[in-house]
Amino acid sequence: MAIAVAISESTLFPPAVSPINGYFTTNMLLKKLETNGNGARINALLDSMRASSPTRRPSDNEDQKSWTLHHPSALSMFEEIMSASKGKQIVVFLDYDGTLSPIVEDPDRAFMTTEMREAVRNVAKFLPTAIVSGRCRAKVYDFVRLSELYYAGSHGMDIKGPSKGHKYRKGNQTVLCQPARKFLPMIDRVYKTLMEKIKYVPGAKVENNKFCLSVHYRCVEEKRWGELGDEVKLVIQDYPQLRLSQGRKVLEILPTIKWDKGNALEFLLESLGYAESNDVFPVYIGDDRTDEDAFKVLRKRGQGLGILVSKAPKETNASYSLQEPTEASSYAVPTRFSRVEQVVPT
DSSP states (O other): OTTSOOOOSTTSSOOOOOOOTTOOOHHHHHHHHHHSOHHHHHHHHHHHHHHHSOSSOOOOHHHHHHHHHHSOBSSSOHHHHHHHTTTSEEEEEEOSBTTTBOOOSSGGGOOOOHHHHHHHHHHHHHSOEEEEOSSOHHHHHHHHOOTTSEEEEGGGTEEEOOOTTOTTSOTTOOOEEOTTGGGHHHHHHHHHHHHHHGGGSTTOEEEEOSSSEEEEOTTSOGGGHHHHHHHHHHHHTTOTTEEEEEETTEEEEEESSSOOHHHHHHHHHHHTTOTTOSSEEEEEEEOSGGGHHHHHHHHHHTOSEEEEEOSSOOOOSOSEEESSHHHHHTTOOHHHHHHHHHHSOO
């Protein structure tokens, strides 16, 4: 598993890379979207959709080399992470789409491979392991089917601990957190409205993730992205308690509460008894904008590290990188896990 992460003790958190050649424009465009007047907001949204969902990866070798220098591959540095994490409890946090499974056109068919499932199972034998996803918790569980994990669905707004008797549970207490429960009726209303509004945009799909909604446009012709963005904005403008965020070819509609994947990471560490501990080493692996909230928390804590799964340079708070989900599972070999077990305190 990608617990074989890149790290050096002297540069655990190298600086987040700055924008280069205009590739890293998404955050700036989102800020523009928030501050400009109504006439410019839709155009800014379309620009942001394009920026966060490029049709081609940049080919500038110098940019790639510079980015890799700041975010080296996580596969080649296993010895360093073992050294830095020695005597500490490693806790593993994993995004799902784009991390454990490849990005696919139909989100309902984002299946993880048997090899990846076995890799995650092997990690969880030795380390507390959580899946943190924008998907609803039940759907992620259906994909993963491992009862020994923690699951944080809806971008961390729906968290549940492993089944009874798991060795990482805190006593007999059931770990459960649903900070956005009061928004459920509102989200259901918006879901029904969106289903009606976007049915005229071929390829668009609305996914109900219980505490948030995802509007997928991966299968929508780019010339119709603006139309889709218009419809989404018009629907949610009547719901000031909801906000719009973005991922790769997906628009996310979430409650305005201050809760994200970073908060979910902190909640789970607290549930495991590591809220104020110096003896914990969290590792978070993700591929999308929403994972940046978790990467930021790790930087603020000064503990552990974030790993971005990406083939192309991106603005990120992660320290290290992987190219694709297959790199994560390729490292799941018994000898590696035996060595991980040796550095975890007993």
